[in-house]
Amino acid sequence: MKREQDAILAALTPVVDGIVATLGSFCEVVVHDFRRPESSVVAIAGTVTGRSVGGSMSEIGMGLLARGDQASDQLNYVTRTKDGKLVKSSTMVLRDSAGTMFGALCVNLDITAVTQAHALIGELAGLAAPTGAPTTTFGDDIDSVVAAIVDAHQLDQGKPWAELGREERLELFRTLDERGVFAVRRAVPQVAARLGISRASAYSYLSQARSGSDTSQEQQA
Template sequence: MAASEPDAIIAALTPVIDGLAATLGSFCEVVIHDFRRPENSVVAIAGTVTGRTVGGSMSEIGMGLLARGDEATDELNYITRTQDGKLVKSSTMVLRDSAGTAFGALCLNLDITVANQAYALIGELAGTSGPATVPTTTFGDDIGSVVDAIVDAHQLRQHRRWSELSRRERLELFRSLDDRGVFAVRGAAQQIAERLGISRASAYNYLAKARTPTDAPDADGSVPVGPHQEGVQA
């Protein structure tokens, strides 16, 4: 059976990433992601900046591209921090077939930790301010850890537990998670429900409401959950 066009493109790029990583050195990692399998999107990798392996998952940034589908655009020269403290400069280029359909991404990650430390030292000696705070990004082989990190980060921004959020804030949370591609991951709704301490039926209900453009509050301001009542998971 002939390979599909996306498979052929991935196969052609695989030796290229080895060459890029070898040329740029030990501080470089190059990754090919296949959006058709978001839970295990890493199909080829050269270098070890983020510690991922083939079969690993995409980061929050990759999930955001996945959520935008064919409207996704390249993300170039952005800086994040890994959970173990590495400062990483990255570029993510969307892969498309001849019809323009986005099916994956080629990512280049450079560990600039040492360079940034040298920059900070020079800045301190020169009496200038240090670099701005950099957001932490979850890189891992387990997509569940990425989903958890996105949910937890949103909760931290709210500074309140789920039970303390208003109906509008709860819908905004689910709308934000949906915009970031979380629900493209198999089993994400169940995982999010457990993280928030609600039933899976309630999670699906909030998601449906968040996706409704003309959402209006019920008379009592609550979210209808049908035959299933919201509650803490056993």
């Protein structure tokens, strides 16, 4: 199946340039190889997210990776980049003839200017402003993506690691696991460093989160 998967990725490589040439400078098209999440970008055209070949997947890709063969296309969702761009995207899952999910074709459109114009017209017409979009980390460095996911989850909880109860800590690790963070090599040590705990504690929390155990002895951070 590896040859078939490689052939599909190779066939899509020239397609990205054609789509961007058709849709223009506000478009970016990316081909991802999920077999190597740390450097999943195998082809890219356009500059919406600033990534390059050899770059990493975003949180969206990690979520698909976590769902494996059960993953489905994510169409017409809107996120915000770190530098404030509003991006409308569709991510189409790539499968081989056996149905194995191994990559994705992603189309990103920078709709910042369109959204600003819409907001202005809406204000003049007395309409409510559109709701905000979640911030997504795009980059060539997978470590920055992992760090952003950990930080975002801690912000959602509203308190630092030291103030979390045992179940809250396990829930954090469950959430990170469900979002595909631990499919990335070196993710556990990085998460441990981000939280200020030992690697042994991080591995213990991950094991307990996956097993659903309520009786395992909690290690001290």
